[in-house]
Amino acid sequence: MPSNSSPEPGFARDAFVLPRAPGGGDAVYLAGNSLGAQPRAARRAVLVAVDDQWGAVGVAGWEECGWWATPQRLGDRVGALVGAAPGQVVVGDSTSVQLFGALIAAARLRPGRSVLLSDAGHFPTDRYLASSVARLTGLTLATGTPDALAPDGDTAVVAVPAVDFRTGERWDLAAITARAHTAGAVVVADLSHAVGAMPVALDDLVIDLAVGCTYKYLNGGPGAPAFAYVAARHHDVLDPPLTGWTGHADPFGMTEDWTPAPGVGRLRVGTPPMLSMLALDGALDVFAGVDLAAVRAASLALGDAFLAALPEGVEVVTPREPARRGGHVAVRVSDAEGLRAALAHRGVVVDARPPDLLRFGFAAPYVTLDDARTAARELAALLG
């Protein structure tokens, strides 16, 4: 493995199990923007959880094996990857559930305001939940392109992604947040397509709340629990709607009323799915001591190699300018699902998004430059 300061694409490939190609051997796995490949350390962590913890220790594992502390311990591990000082991130529940809670808690930070502004191209669950939250809180939902959102004195919340899930366009969170704060609104960012693919500086960006997915570039496993970030300056007044017992200040006191735990712990809800949580714990070992700026550079190098190897005439919908790209590159084709299946048959795993996009994910820890060029070559062959 090269030095951590400048890892090459595929720098941690040996730390992963890669899906098999139909013809044998490892697939060219470019679907890490959807489900990351399996870190060997995740497998080991699951076996420890099953055998040495649940099996051997039983219910005492909540204390003796540290299960109870896991949502915040993992939160701090993920927090270190998104520029969050300790004590501001919690892991558990799905991204959808975390986002629902974050949006309502954010709206309650601005009680006199009437509008929830959201990215029109936001991942569907974000838009659907924004609509549900608007209905429950009495806010009016308005949508637009992230860089065109114009918060004003009526805006309570601005909800945006770091990277567009379809086109792979990276938004300027600093500028969006500055505009929101000038108008007195709070920002809820969805980092699902950024975390693990590039540095994110939540504290420095002065973002208010954020959520994100851990099964894409963090490789936590299918449906791995999501995370939520709340800036420390909001902790004392944060008023979340999902008032489950594990977010109580004294969870085993089982008192009459819900008294929020100090800090981000109040975003805990029910009992977290420990086997999936601990798979993520192992998966995060891949990033120990790794500089995310270097991971980002390696990911961009993969995208560059792919773009350079694409034949003329292929419509790339992702911006070519590196600073405006996320971790994946999307191309427009006439039969996305058919091409996806044909690529898979040739051992190149990508995903299709209706109606007409193919997404190529460049997870630098396990994707090599050869993989990126192979994908472009196979696509070219199929496009004739």
Add this chain to the structure above:
Amino acid sequence: MPSNSSPEPGFARDAFVLPRAPGGGDAVYLAGNSLGAQPRAARRAVLVAVDDQWGAVGVAGWEECGWWATPQRLGDRVGALVGAAPGQVVVGDSTSVQLFGALIAAARLRPGRSVLLSDAGHFPTDRYLASSVARLTGLTLATGTPDALAPDGDTAVVAVPAVDFRTGERWDLAAITARAHTAGAVVVADLSHAVGAMPVALDDLVIDLAVGCTYKYLNGGPGAPAFAYVAARHHDVLDPPLTGWTGHADPFGMTEDWTPAPGVGRLRVGTPPMLSMLALDGALDVFAGVDLAAVRAASLALGDAFLAALPEGVEVVTPREPARRGGHVAVRVSDAEGLRAALAHRGVVVDARPPDLLRFGFAAPYVTLDDARTAARELAALLG
């Protein structure tokens, strides 16, 4: 293993890994009302999910390995254990999240009404979430003992547990539901302390919505995902608040608005934690072909043996009448936590609930009559 029609206590003990006692060997594990012991089939299912699915297949596992269908497939498996015909149960998220969604959806079934009636002794998360739901929906929360709740024409929802989490008292869901329905209210039942311990006949009881936990008597593993039931008669109009993309009628269409999936599928929210989901899938094999009435009889026999072996003067807070008992028996002591630790030191695992209760869980698949008597004897020795 004896015939399925009349299993003895401990009838499936060989199918489990039991936690180790401090002195070696298997513990007397009476904490299955908190976290069930590990079925060997759950371990096998996790290894298949990790190695043969996530590792070898990657993102294609959502279709090829059936992950996408798992919430409803597992829902039907759990449904068979709670008297629900297929298509009415979904598995995923925590009990707290499921309950939050179920309470709001229930309230929306009775839009002209103003009161949410809830068990005053309900598990804390149930009370805390009822309070949060009342605030979000504008309902007034009123509480009382389940069998003393008096729904009237203002009552929208009656929320009750099947079994009291502290005392182990089993409530008469048939009578509670009849009173609620006479008043025109809908019933949301929490089956966490009943499912897998006794037969539950949701369809026959004409209960409207229910939620429950799968890591207690169903042995799904720490934090295993919960389930939610909605009676088919409500499916067409059910209007849940957690409008995540996986509950959409066309989840990959990624359309502008949330169009609910037909049936109970609309209660799906985000991407489910598959490793924890599939551990539960394996765990449910323990109940394949097993008659829950016989499991219940064996569990009551365990409780009877325990009660008979307790010394005079120990205060039992659980009703002695079998029909009024759940799966655990609670005794009141002056130093619950100290006694819990001392029992654990002697190889008897139970749990303590503040301020003064010890709970002894009688999970018939792996607890034997000897276990029950040993627990009573060790408790007696400690009480002097």
